[in-house]
Amino acid sequence: xxxxxxxxxxxxxxxxxxxxxxxxxxxxxxxxxxxxxxxxxxxxxxxxxxxxxxxxxxxxxxxxxxxxxxxxxxxxxxxxxxxxxxxxxxxxxxxxxxxxxxxxxxxxxxxxxxxxxxxxxxxxxxxxxxxxxxxxxxxxxxxxxxxxxxxxxxxxxxxxxxxxxxxxxxxxxxxxxxxxxxxxxxxxxxxxxxxxxxxxxxxxxxxxxxxxxxxxxxxxxxxxxxxxxxxxxxxxxxxxxxxxxxxxxxxxx
Ligand code: G
Ligand code: G
Ligand code: MN
Ligand code: NA
Numbered sequence: 557x558x559x560x561x562x563x564x565x566x567x568x569x570x571x572x573x574x575x576x577x578x579x580x581x582x583x584x585x586x587x588x589x590x591x592x593x594x595x596x597x598x599x600x601x602x603x604x605x606x607x608x609x610x611x612x613x614x615x616x617x618x619x620x621x622x623x624x625x626x627x628x629x630x631x632x633x634x635x636x637x638x639x640x641x642x643x644x645x646x647x648x649x650x651x652x653x654x655x656x657x658x659x660x661x662x663x664x665x666x667x668x669x670x671x672x673x674x675x676x677x678x679x680x681x682x683x684x685x686x687x688x689x690x691x692x693x694x695x696x697x698x699x700x701x702x703x704x705x706x707x708x709x710x711x712x713x714x715x716x717x718x719x720x721x722x723x724x725x726x727x728x729x730x731x732x733x734x735x736x737x738x739x740x741x742x743x744x745x746x747x748x749x750x751x752x753x754x755x756x757x758x759x760x761x762x763x764x765x766x767x768x769x770x771x772x773x774x775x776x777x778x779x780x781x782x783x784x785x786x787x788x789x790x791x792x793x794x795x796x797x798x799x800x801x802x803x804x805x806x807x808x809x
Contacts, residue, residue, distance in 0.1 A: 558598060559609060563621040572596050572622075574629045575796035576647065579767065579789045582781050589646035589680065589708075591789065592630045593796045594622070610652070620657045624664055626650070631668035633799040634678050643802060648680035648710060655692045662698045677706025682733065685717025696727060703728035710767070715755060724762060732759040736770020736790070743779040756785050 562571050576590040596604045613619040630647045637643040651661055669676050681702070683691070688711070691699070703709055710731035711723075715738060723729075734755050741748035752768070759766035768780050771790030780788055 557616075557618070559596070559613060559618060559622075562596075563618065563625065567625065569599070571598060572625060574626065574633065574799065576633070576645075576799055576802055577789060577796035578645070578794040578802070579787050580793040582777075582785060582788055587645065589648060589787075590802070591648045591682070591796075592626060592633075592650070594626055594650075595796075614652055619653050620660065623651055623653060623657065623661050627661060627664050627668060630679070631665070631672055631674065634674055635672040636799070637802075638672075638674060638678070640803060645802075646678055646680055646708065648682050648708065650682045650712065652684065652687045654690045655695070658691060658695045659698065662695065662702065666702075675706065676702060680708030680710055680731070682710045682712040684712045685714070685719035685723075688717075688719065688723050688727065691727065700728045703730065708765075713769075715751065729764060731765040731767060733767040733769050733789075734785075739768050739770045739776055739780075739790070740772075742776045749779075752779070752785075753783050756783050760784070 573595050574592045575595055576592055578587045578590045580586075581588060594606050594610070596606070596609055598604060610619070610622070613622050626649060630649050634647050637645065649665075651658070653661065665679070665681075668674075669679070681699075699709060708730045709728055710733050711729055712733050713735040714732045716735045732755060734752060738748050738751050738755070742752060743749060756766050765786045767787040767789055768776075768785050769789050771777055771780065771788045771792045773792055776790075777788055777792055
């Protein structure tokens with residue numbers, strides 16, 4: 557497998573990299589966080605979509621190495637931003653894997669945060685409803701400790717997993733991210749309209765922040781603002797960018 561050799565040789569030729577998509581705080585207009593998104597350009601220079609190679613990696617033990625790469629990269633980038641002094645953005649990292657992998661990932665995250673001497677509140681973790689089934693009791697304890705230190709914990713692609721809602725009581729979640737599948741039909745589609753309103757209400761009654769993903773138009777944004785959604789993510793506000801391009805962004809004061 558090509559990805560296997562990339563990881564084995566330590567990503568020497570930089571085929572893998574992270575991009576960062578700034579998120580917009582709807583009420584304040586500030587940009588206080590972003591999401592790290594993995595990108596792969598193979599030796600032929602072809603970009604392989606993440607939703608192709610990540611599910612494949614999840615079927616093998618490659619996903620562990622891939623996640624470790626993402627954690628290391630995101631922490632290194634955050635250290636650079638902190639030293640530059642003019643960027644203060646939480647980085648949200650997507651994590652996936654199984655029970656055994658998760659505890660290793662959290663350990664690596666904490667090692668990195670200590671190594672770079674970073675405040676843990678400069679990070680968030682995104683878990684999908686699918687991966688939540690792989691979170692053990694011990695991992696829940698680890699997540700609770702991280703949460704106490706300021707790490708945000710988001711449920712990604714909310715509403716698309718085959719999942720009961722009981723994890724909302726069991727896990728120290730801070731944030732719901734509404735999947736873009738529900739945003740795309742706003743404001744006209746009756747089902748999307750009803751579902752998005754209901755998810756915002758659910759999130760707020762549980763004291764959670766609500767993020768809308770895949771916001772592409774002004775009309776979608778205006779709907780989200782009207783119904784008090786907290787944060788918007790999508791091409792309407794910003795595309796994902798390489799970490800060194802973020803420094804040129806005109807971030808809100
Ligand atoms: O950015 P893009 O639309 O290509 O992402 C496609 C899918 O890949 C999304 O579901 C996203 O959550 C996932 N993804 C992107 N980056 C990462 C990553 O670093 N780790 C994991 N586990 N998933 C990621
Ligand atoms: O599954 P997850 O939410 O982690 O991944 C988010 C994915 O959505 C990324 O692959 C990112 O590139 C993509 N994305 C970000 N903004 C938009 C958008 O406005 N429209 C669409 N279609 N995709 C987006
Ligand atoms: Mn995500
Ligand atoms: Na998502």
